[in-house]
Amino acid sequence: MNPAAADPDAMMRQWNEQIQAKLKQADEMKQVANAVSVTQRSSDGSVSVTVDQNGIVSALDLTDAALRKQPAQLSGEILGAMRTAQAQIAAKMQEAMAPIIGGDSATMDALMGGYHERFPEPPPVDPTPARPTGPVDDDDFGGHNFARDDKGW
Numbered sequence: 308m309n310p311a312a313a314d315p316d317a318m319m320r321q322w323n324e325q326i327q328a329k330l331k332q333a334d335e336m337k338q339v340a341n342a343v344s345v346t347q348r349s350s351d352g353s354v355s356v357t358v359d360q361n362g363i364v365s366a367l368d369l370t371d372a373a374l375r376k377q378p379a380q381l382s383g384e385i386l387g388a389m390r391t392a393q394a395q396i397a398a399k400m401q402e403a404m405a406p407i408i409g410g411d412s413a414t415m416d417a418l419m420g421g422y423h424e425r426f427p428e429p430p431p432v433d434p435t436p437a438r439p440t441g442p443v444d445d446d447d448f449g450g451h452n453f454a455r456d457d458k459g460w
Contacts, residue, residue, distance in 0.1 A: 332407060339403045347392035349373075349384040356388040362396060362426055364389060390429035397422035 343360040353373035357366035373381055397419050408414050 335407055336404060339407060340400065343396065343399050343403050345392040345395045345399055347388045347395070349388050354381070354384045354388050356385060356392055358389060358392045358396065360396060360400060362393040387429065390426075393426040394428045396426055 340360045344357055344365060346355060346357040346366070348355045351372070353370045353376070355366070355368040356364060359365045367385065369381075373384070376384070400422060401415065401419055404415060404418065408418075
């Protein structure tokens with residue numbers, strides 16, 4: 308017969324120790340998770356985006372070269388870098404959590420599944436930037452330049 312099973316005080320102490328160990332593990336997981344972040348640069352290095360463990364942008368750095376880009380191209384590079392960084396969170400989190408909860412545990416699988424679901428791999432980026440199709444001028448003269456017209460106004 309197990310002596311701990313016969314002694315209710317011993318059972319309570321054992322449960323309390325198990326609970327304290329789980330609370331300590333949870334606290335350690337929280338501290339490690341809070342330290343996880345991923346930084347991703349655009350292909351030309353003009354944009355750098357850092358995301359935290361929740362995928363939230365915590366830093367955005369733009370070089371002078373980034374500020375000379377067309378708005379659509381710049382926003383595309385920012386979003387691309389952000390999505391690529393977010394897609395790397397799961398691997399970074401698994402690396403950080405493995406010593407605490409083990410690599411093959413159900414807890415690890417559940418944690419990583421949530422990250423993979425929230426932050427899938429981004430689609431491949433088209434290396435050629437989109438060019439504006441129409442005139443940059445916002446006046447609607449049907450493409451006709453009256454200033455260069457021989458007929459005048």
